Amino acid sequence: MPSFPPTSPPIAKPTLTQFSPEAESSPAADASAPENIPTWLPTALHAFAFRDYRRQWAGAFASSIGSWMQQVAQAWLILELTSSPFYLGLDAFLAMAPMLGLSLVGGAIADRVDRRKLLLASQAVQLTSALTLTLLVGTQALPGMRLVYAILGLSLLTGMAQAMSGPAYMALLPNLVPKSFVGQAVAGNAIQFNLARVIGPMLAGLVMAYSGATACFALNALSFLAVMAALATIQPPQQISSGPSLSWRQEILTGLRYVFGDPARRQLCLLAALTTGLGIAVPTLLPQYTKITWQGDEVLFSRLAACSGLGAVGGAMLVATLAKQTHSLLFIAAAQVALGLCMALLALTGWFWLACLWLFLGGALLVAAYALVTTCFQQMITDDMRGRAVSLYMVCFRGGMAIGGLLAGALAHWWNVPGTFGLAGFGLTAVGLWAALEQRLAPPSDVNLQT
Template identity: 75%
Template sequence: MPSFPPAAPPLVPTPSLSDPHQTTRPPASSGIPAWLPQALHAFAFRDYRLQWAGAFTSSIGSWVQQVAQAWLILDLTGSPFYLGLDAFLGMAPMLGLSLVGGAVADRFDRRKLLLFSQAVQMSSALTLALLVGLHVATGLPLVYAILALSFLTGTAQALSGPAYLALLPNLVPQPFVAQAIAGNAIQFNLARVVGPMVAGLVLARFGAATCFALNALSFLAVMAALATICPPQQIPATPGPSWRQEIATGMRYVFGDRVRRRLCFLATLTTSLGVAVPTLLPQYTRIIWHGDEVLFSRLAACSGLGAVTGAIVVATVAKKAQSLPLILATQAALGLCMLLLAATGWFWLACLWLFIGGALLVATYALVTTCFQQVVADDMRGRAVSLYMVCFRGGMAIGGLLAGSLAHWWRVTAAFGLAGLGLALASAWAFLNWRVMTFPSARPDDG
């Protein structure tokens, strides 16, 4: 999977996030060409372009592997429970190791951490390709090896993920962080369109081992980008007496503030319930539509196309869209879309709900993440982002396991419907019980 970057002090005064009418036209001194659309302002900066291109290539490889791995697990076991278990093991390290990763990201060179993480993930993909080849040749048991390598990859991502998220705001000046985050979502979800289509063709023609080998090669692109970019010098955190105290400081910083606390709750809610559809899509394809891996890849690409659309919309209106009511409305709409997907009996409607659901899911992710980055000070960013990732990816881990278990013991559409209903009801409760809040930018001494 692609990686994350440190934050530089603002080069242009940061607009107030509570003022939706403030101009978004870049000042002449910012170096942004007047013809460049607002959604693409972050691309005016060299380091961001390099990071984006490398991450996009790696993301395509990651989606190729994700599609092939999910279909392979379903072929080997026939059970959606193992789909959920694989998702859980890939995300579970985030629940503990992200906290360590956040402290490491604030103390050490983030680029070196990311390069090490990419090397581990590339080795994992190569190992999986070799094991699949041995399985085909000798019948070697494979399922538990896949699960173990998912856990290894998740561990590498947990330790380096906070460094990646903390590095991203440093590649652009502060006023363009929202576009940079949304642009990162665009590349990841554009890869959701390209990757599954490539996976469907390669999987059907050459097999899963080739898909895993392609993913291993794709890590070279993001490693080259990390070696080339020149972010501002990282401001190291003042070392505390112990790792435990640094983690405790980060927890007080995040959970002691109402705005940051609520954003973490929204991240957990969205990922734990919204992950049901992407996790169970192979089972949905096989049981509901009696499809093969090619149809699965097309449905995944349909969801990915919607995700790209959602990311582009958020990038376009990023500075006007950072409000609690909009986040909750988007989240509630996602829940309704999942309910409709569970209920539909027409294929073209299922494709439509997958497209709309993909757009809403990514829009909610991007809005919550952008708002969180805006309320975090740079000297606390690594630790704060690590806690956010525990909520974000930990929600995915738990939600994937629950969705897989529910689909195994009941049915896949029930998992979609119950998760969607939970999202809609929780969003309505939050809207009625939380007063409207704004998202002021963090000060260096915030917290």
């Protein structure tokens, strides 16, 4: 990975294995923090004390349910049309590959324009894509593989829209709460996404059984209206200017130096890429796993996906509860090692209910690892650089998913699904052990964690 000169005064080389943001981001130090959080509100949900965060959370939750419904229906439709796990991996790759290029541009835009307007434009494109898929499948306008290619093309279009707006969403999220609540906000976002991951597949299974995949695509199109309504009503603080206007090339280079010129940020990006690249194997190949290993249909697939999603909700809740105590390299490494073991055990088990247990635990550990790394990164960047910094992080995070999904699909096609799970699990265990030996991930105590 290239080494860039830092854009700010040099800081001490990170050596701490435990990051404690309380001193920098305590409610006492933050004038915007509410004096009294409702006593009945659990610690994991403290971010919900803020109106704009609640509105954005609700809109995103409704949209995520629709997205999961489409993802389940689309994966099963592709599998029925092709009978090949390779196309499942290719679909996942095309949906995430735009992050590798367009995310950098999206990050620069997110620091220049109103982030809400950028997000609204993205939602409109994704709504149009879902409507197009609804019409193509509902009218049976394209036969066989031509429909598969159209689905892949729409996945690419949706991925492009998400790549352009993803940095804006990640940059907007911490602005909806005081900085001492960023950990709860990030974990809360993981809660809504994974709670939708429980509800969406279950609804998709029922809707597909009675109305077919077309209805799932139509409901997803409608769900985008909810997040668009939320974006239209929130009032985030005015964005901080990064100084004199720079060219696009200068904006991107500044972001590269800011992120990769710092060892801690650089290593967090690497860790995110490795975790997502290996952890994506189970979600990507779950339809094939259901069909081949358990001879199941779309209903059983939706139940297994919901089981993994339920575990993910638990993992996100745990991280949100311990948001100020779990910024530790050892916590991240432990989650990765345990996740790798769960994937290996899933590959080996021949009992259905035991497979459900490993999916549940694996979902919890996967989201816990994601949320911990993401929260650490968000706490290490300033708001004037947030869009560009987050865009680079998303290149690593989502790029890892894209490449990992494609490789998992190809490996399962030429080998088998359980073997792919086992190999990915071994890789995650190795990454966790490497992270446990690293002493430079956590930021030093004197870094200014402005959010």
